[in-house]
Amino acid sequence: MALTKITIIEKITEKNNLKPSEAKDAIESMLEIMKATLASGEDIMISGFGKFQVNEKAPRKGRNPATGENMELDKRRVVTFRCAGKLRDEINGGTN
Numbered sequence: 001m002a003l004t005k006i007t008i009i010e011k012i013t014e015k016n017n018l019k020p021s022e023a024k025d026a027i028e029s030m031l032e033i034m035k036a037t038l039a040s041g042e043d044i045m046i047s048g049f050g051k052f053q054v055n056e057k058a059p060r061k062g063r064n065p066a067t068g069e070n071m072e073l074d075k076r077r078v079v080t081f082r083c084a085g086k087l088r089d090e091i092n093g094g095t096n
Contacts, residue, residue, distance in 0.1 A: 005027060008027060009023045009024050009027055010023075012026070012027070034052070038052060038054055038079055041054050041077070042054070046084075047084070048084055048086045048087065049083070049084055049086075049087055050081055050082055050083040050084045050087055051081070051082050051084075052079055052080070052081050053079070053080050053081075053082065054077050054078075054079055055077065055078055055079075055080055056075065056076075056077055057075060057076050057077070057078055058075055059072060059073060059074055059075045060072075060073050061073070
């Protein structure tokens with residue numbers, strides 16, 4: 001099961017003794033900042049967690065699976081995530 005935004009808000013509320021509305025506002029603000037930063041093409045690095053990076057994908061040839069027709073797919077930007085070594089070690093039980 002995936003961790004949802006509402007679950008994150010509940011956990012922050014419990015851990016930091018905040019009102020749910022305060023926790024929600026903090027999370028919403030953080031996500032808006034992250035979206036705006038990535039939309040502008042800048043990367044986000046969070047120490048001990050990882051790096052969100054915007055990458056450019058070149059135009060490429062593709063195929064419509066329904067018709068089999070060849071087509072040109074436009075260039076696009078995608079966001080990738082690379083976790084920090086500290087997080088990787090924690091996920092793997094500190095075995096690295």
